Amino acid sequence: MSNTTALDETHPEGERLQKVMAAAGVASRRVSEDLISQGRVTVNGEIVDEPGRRVLSTDRVTVDGTAIQLDASRRYVMLNKPIGVVSSMADEGGRPDLRDFTRDYDERLFNVGRLDANTSGLLVLTNDGELAHVLAHPSFGVSKTYIAKVSGSVSAQTVSTLTRGIELDDGPIHADRARLLGAASGGASMVEITLHSGRNRIVRRMLDAVGHPVIELVRRQFGPLHLGTLGMGRTRDLTKAELGELLTISRVGEGDAAVTESAGDADA
Numbered sequence: 001m002s003n004t005t006a007l008d009e010t011h012p013e014g015e016r017l018q019k020v021m022a023a024a025g026v027a028s029r030r031v032s033e034d035l036i037s038q039g040r041v042t043v044n045g046e047i048v049d050e051p052g053r054r055v056l057s058t059d060r061v062t063v064d065g066t067a068i069q070l071d072a073s074r075r076y077v078m079l080n081k082p083i084g085v086v087s088s089m090a091d092e093g094g095r096p097d098l099r100d101f102t103r104d105y106d107e108r109l110f111n112v113g114r115l116d117a118n119t120s121g122l123l124v125l126t127n128d129g130e131l132a133h134v135l136a137h138p139s140f141g142v143s144k145t146y147i148a149k150v151s152g153s154v155s156a157q158t159v160s161t162l163t164r165g166i167e168l169d170d171g172p173i174h175a176d177r178a179r180l181l182g183a184a185s186g187g188a189s190m191v192e193i194t195l196h197s198g199r200n201r202i203v204r205r206m207l208d209a210v211g212h213p214v215i216e217l218v219r220r221q222f223g224p225l226h227l228g229t230l231g232m233g234r235t236r237d238l239t240k241a242e243l244g245e246l247l248t249i250s251r252v253g254e255g256d257a258a259v260t261e262s263a264g265d266a267d268a
Helices: 003-010 017-023 029-037 129-136 156-164 202-209 240-258
Strands: 041-043 061-063 066-068 076-081 110-112 119-126 144-150 166-168 171-173 177-184 188-195 214-222 235-237
Touching: 017 029, 017 041, 017 061, 066 240, 076 240, 110 129, 119 129, 129 240, 144 177, 144 202, 156 166, 156 177, 166 202, 188 202, 188 214, 202 214
Parallel strands: 119 214
Antiparallel strands: 041 061, 061 066, 076 119, 076 235, 110 119, 144 188, 144 214, 166 171, 177 188
């Protein structure tokens, strides 16, 4: 009995691999068959080089090392969260919350991590709990990039201090990258800072510690996702390429995150 036949018997109710790849937007069925024949497709970590393998929506499929989502019920949305909106689906205090941006979707979406009410920018909404858990988990440490308008004139030495590290009440911290973008009106400065910490309000506390309190803060990047030109308060579905990158890094981190307790991404 061939390996492919054995696998077909394991999942007789599944769909053929080339069909689900086409449905996921990877390529046409014919091109998908070629990708499989070339050994560029894996199912649950094993290379499959013969078309006809049947798979379930729960199987893990990659093409050239990039994960694809087989479950059509999953939804992945990018939101440019406005200032004044809390990162909750039901705020007990009656403040504006994320329901304003999810009510038009058929799926029940929730946020991956959070941004505090006074921080705007990129927030991911999904109904994929597994992905949300891994990407928001502090131990996974997905990188985030922020643009901060801060009080005062920031020096090159201060930027260097942010990357070398500073001591806060809850321990040392350093930015993965930091750079001065230039001066802003009213004697303020614009600073870009990238870090992977999940500690509470960490960007604001770091900049406070070096003498430059935050006036405005926006998250421009979350892992491989970039806010781009998405307007304030607008949403859009992730592209196939964006989703592939996000799924790939989340699946790499699943093993590490699974052995620690669940936790959410801290406010910025």
